[in-house]
Amino acid sequence: MTATADFLPGDPLLHLLRRATYGPTPESTAEIRRLGAPAWLERQLKPAAIADPVADDLVARLPLSRLTIDGVRAKVRSGALKMYGWDTMYELGCATLARSIWSERQLFEVMVDFWSNHLNVTNPSGDVWDSRQDYDRSVIRPYALGRFADLLKASARHPAMLTYLDNRFSSKAAPNENYGRELLELHTVGLGYAESDVKNAARLLTGLTVSWDDGRYRYDAGRHATGAVKVLGFRHTNTSAKGGEAAALALLDHLALHPATARRIATKLCVRFVADDPPPALVTRLAQVYLDNRTAIAPVLRALFGSAEFAASVGAKTRTPLEDIVATVRTLGYAPEKSGTQALKALYWITESAGQAPMAWAPPNGYPDVAAAWASPSGQVVRWNAHLNIAAGWWPSTLQRPASLVTAFAGTVPATYGALIDAVALRLVGRTLAPAHTTAIAAYYGRTPASALKANDAAVGWAFPYLVALLLNSPYFALR
Amino acid sequence: MSVVEACGCAPVTRRKLLAAGAAGVFAGLVGDQLATQLAFAADSSYAGDVLVLLSLRGGFDGLSAVVPAGDPGYYAARPGIAVPKSQLIGRGTYFGLNPALAPLLPFWKAGTLGAVHAVGQPAPNRSHFSAMEELERAAPGTTLRTGWLDRMTGRLGADHPFDAVSVGSARPARVLAGPAPSLGLTSIDDFKLSGEDPKRPMAATMAALYAGAPDALAQTTAMTTGALATAGQLKAAGYQPADGAAYPDTELGAALRDVARLIKADVGLLSATVDSGDWDMHENLGAAAPGKKMYDHLADLAKALAAFATDLGPAGLGRVTLVTISEFGRRVGQNGSGGLDHGYGNAMLVLGGGVRGGTVHGRWPGLAAAQLVDGDLAVTTDYRAVIGEILRARCGISDVASVFPGVRPSSLGLVSAR
Numbered sequence: 001m002t003a004t005a006d007f008l009p010g011d012p013l014l015h016l017l018r019r020a021t022y023g024p025t026p027e028s029t030a031e032i033r034r035l036g037a038p039a040w041l042e043r044q045l046k047p048a049a050i051a052d053p054v055a056d057d058l059v060a061r062l063p064l065s066r067l068t069i070d071g072v073r074a075k076v077r078s079g080a081l082k083m084y085g086w087d088t089m090y091e092l093g094c095a096t097l098a099r100s101i102w103s104e105r106q107l108f109e110v111m112v113d114f115w116s117n118h119l120n121v122t123n124p125s126g127d128v129w130d131s132r133q134d135y136d137r138s139v140i141r142p143y144a145l146g147r148f149a150d151l152l153k154a155s156a157r158h159p160a161m162l163t164y165l166d167n168r169f170s171s172k173a174a175p176n177e178n179y180g181r182e183l184l185e186l187h188t189v190g191l192g193y194a195e196s197d198v199k200n201a202a203r204l205l206t207g208l209t210v211s212w213d214d215g216r217y218r219y220d221a222g223r224h225a226t227g228a229v230k231v232l233g234f235r236h237t238n239t240s241a242k243g244g245e246a247a248a249l250a251l252l253d254h255l256a257l258h259p260a261t262a263r264r265i266a267t268k269l270c271v272r273f274v275a276d277d278p279p280p281a282l283v284t285r286l287a288q289v290y291l292d293n294r295t296a297i298a299p300v301l302r303a304l305f306g307s308a309e310f311a312a313s314v315g316a317k318t319r320t321p322l323e324d325i326v327a328t329v330r331t332l333g334y335a336p337e338k339s340g341t342q343a344l345k346a347l348y349w350i351t352e353s354a355g356q357a358p359m360a361w362a363p364p365n366g367y368p369d370v371a372a373a374w375a376s377p378s379g380q381v382v383r384w385n386a387h388l389n390i391a392a393g394w395w396p397s398t399l400q401r402p403a404s405l406v407t408a409f410a411g412t413v414p415a416t417y418g419a420l421i422d423a424v425a426l427r428l429v430g431r432t433l434a435p436a437h438t439t440a441i442a443a444y445y446g447r448t449p450a451s452a453l454k455a456n457d458a459a460v461g462w463a464f465p466y467l468v469a470l471l472l473n474s475p476y477f478a479l480r
Numbered sequence: 481m482s483v484v485e486a487c488g489c490a491p492v493t494r495r496k497l498l499a500a501g502a503a504g505v506f507a508g509l510v511g512d513q514l515a516t517q518l519a520f521a522a523d524s525s526y527a528g529d530v531l532v533l534l535s536l537r538g539g540f541d542g543l544s545a546v547v548p549a550g551d552p553g554y555y556a557a558r559p560g561i562a563v564p565k566s567q568l569i570g571r572g573t574y575f576g577l578n579p580a581l582a583p584l585l586p587f588w589k590a591g592t593l594g595a596v597h598a599v600g601q602p603a604p605n606r607s608h609f610s611a612m613e614e615l616e617r618a619a620p621g622t623t624l625r626t627g628w629l630d631r632m633t634g635r636l637g638a639d640h641p642f643d644a645v646s647v648g649s650a651r652p653a654r655v656l657a658g659p660a661p662s663l664g665l666t667s668i669d670d671f672k673l674s675g676e677d678p679k680r681p682m683a684a685t686m687a688a689l690y691a692g693a694p695d696a697l698a699q700t701t702a703m704t705t706g707a708l709a710t711a712g713q714l715k716a717a718g719y720q721p722a723d724g725a726a727y728p729d730t731e732l733g734a735a736l737r738d739v740a741r742l743i744k745a746d747v748g749l750l751s752a753t754v755d756s757g758d759w760d761m762h763e764n765l766g767a768a769a770p771g772k773k774m775y776d777h778l779a780d781l782a783k784a785l786a787a788f789a790t791d792l793g794p795a796g797l798g799r800v801t802l803v804t805i806s807e808f809g810r811r812v813g814q815n816g817s818g819g820l821d822h823g824y825g826n827a828m829l830v831l832g833g834g835v836r837g838g839t840v841h842g843r844w845p846g847l848a849a850a851q852l853v854d855g856d857l858a859v860t861t862d863y864r865a866v867i868g869e870i871l872r873a874r875c876g877i878s879d880v881a882s883v884f885p886g887v888r889p890s891s892l893g894l895v896s897a898r
Binding site: 001002003004007122125126127185191318352353354355362363365371372375376377378379380381382384385388389436437440441443444445446463466469470473474475478479 | 607608609612613617623625641649650651652654659661662663664665671672673674675679680681682685686688689690692693694696697699700701703704706707708
């Protein structure tokens, strides 16, 4: 096996499922075979039309995750929540994980994760205790498959972003440049701006703040610095304090449509969906699609998934820790616990110890999205142990699992160890293994692939979860 | 945007992947042979100190630990919680130590424990979250996203996970973020594969499943199986602290015990990082007496550090420098709840065989109203300059700016040159 693609099934439909969702399940595989790739993608691009009862039920068990800012503050007043508490943010993390695993709107959830990283506001973190869940509800989700310009403007007027990047403290007397800088460097054009651009952007953004009384966004003309500004080709006379908010929004529209932003977002989408080192020609084409469609994201995704470069990229991505844990549960096909959130909490702490709880990255640049950043032995050990713990039902212990894993993954007990390994690999990773790898797994049980398998052997009894874990630990699953 | 930018790190060129070669050779062996035959991949060429970073999370009150007894501003600002002069230990002409630090007094007197006062970040930052982020990135005004310990161990040629270890959590430590190999351990004994069994060798099977795979896949797995083997050897060897060192039964005690174990086992450790939390005392900090919050926290800290120093012994301590850092100090004046809000300048403790201890280094800015920065102790020495002085004198890093961009090491005389 000399290329990463050698480890993966060649089926282009499975390639699309591995990339555009959190991992194939038996159901999603059957669905995409029935619909074909184009119709499947169009369905995923219209998530509102997809019924989502399982995820809806789980999110309903985490009611704090859906609160508005007013809602959180009302619960603080009634004593149900603590001011500066993190309960709401932990519920949001668990709800996000639940949706990643069990939502039918898979591409939408992947894009929610993508934008949550691009416009990162760390969840949980202290200063956004009342606003972080509302940021997810009213900024990220409404625009995740919409226009980037709208998403950017919504983020700029949300207390969570204004708090996280300090713009709420910025004033004409003492502009705080934190948001102005990250807006340019991370949210839009990327490195290449001048310091004067940051200063001008920071001045124009003064006045976008948060009310101390109710925690809501407000524009405070009294804090706005007037006077002409120039930012990366954008000019505004900015003569009135009253007009400061409109001027700031005009800057955001300009930045969203800047060719450097188009290229940056096209690149990041390619890094997420195509390859760690994305094909430059594809990036150039997607940037043009983005600009031609006035920052609408769905046409960019359509062009990306339909491209020859995407088709040729089998094996060019590796699962991040979060993608790995989510795909583990999806691949196993385990259903949520009948009631409560114990398993969701366990899964949340697994992603946390693996280094990638949903949306929890501390710096403003969002989680890294390339394999090299996650290539750590401690992370690998956490993930390998998680595969066994989840598959065996040890931790979490409350997911609904098949009565017999052997029957679910291999059917009737095969005649040899080789046939068993083939059957389970086909079910879990979509292909059989290279002969040397089948031999290595058989050797784990002290046998060869040709050894006869008896119904009372440990490999189809208590030791069967180890076979599942070895496959999930292997490169056949580690790759996306 | 390049891959480098997306990753937040430099390209992976430094990894010499000693372990990758080793595990490749052993890939065909079964697990117990793997565990006993894979030698420690120590880099014997490093002759500097192991730098141990102890992060005091939450905002450590350096003024309660290293008390400026000669400054009347201290007693004026803290009528309820100042440590009376009569209770101070290890007193010099101006400063004295909190009596809770008594377990460390022998090391203070022997000169292997010292302190630096009025240290901190170049600009005040009173948010825990962003102050910690800046403290560990340690590169304000640059676009670097790596952690400074990663830059340090990378500069020293780290090529093996046990070169840089954070003990206490498997989560990647922010200060170690970046391309140099590192390892996050909850503990040495817990670093293992579930289900590993001599009869069913999990790690060896994984090595076989990744053997011959493209580098991107094979390298990490080789490091993982190598690190598991090293941890397995350490575990099998057992550990008995030396010289009656009694580590307290706390997370910090357990973590420092594991750090001492790694230092003594010669696994090639260049740096270790350990956390001690819960220093965010906004209310009821308390008098200097057992049962009071700050006193008890300091006593736990002192017991763990004293056990660590005792366990290492003079020879071990001679190749270790431990420094404490915290995201910020605390307000000079106590608040209405008998606690202290977030502040700025702080004290660092420095422990090691090369330390010129028993005294408080640094320039004292004073606590009179006009000398404070928004009510906080001013910073007269950048914490990065202090660590830079240690890196240069003890770790053989002459270009400190490669770790801390734009920073020149201090010349406090805090440590002797190796």
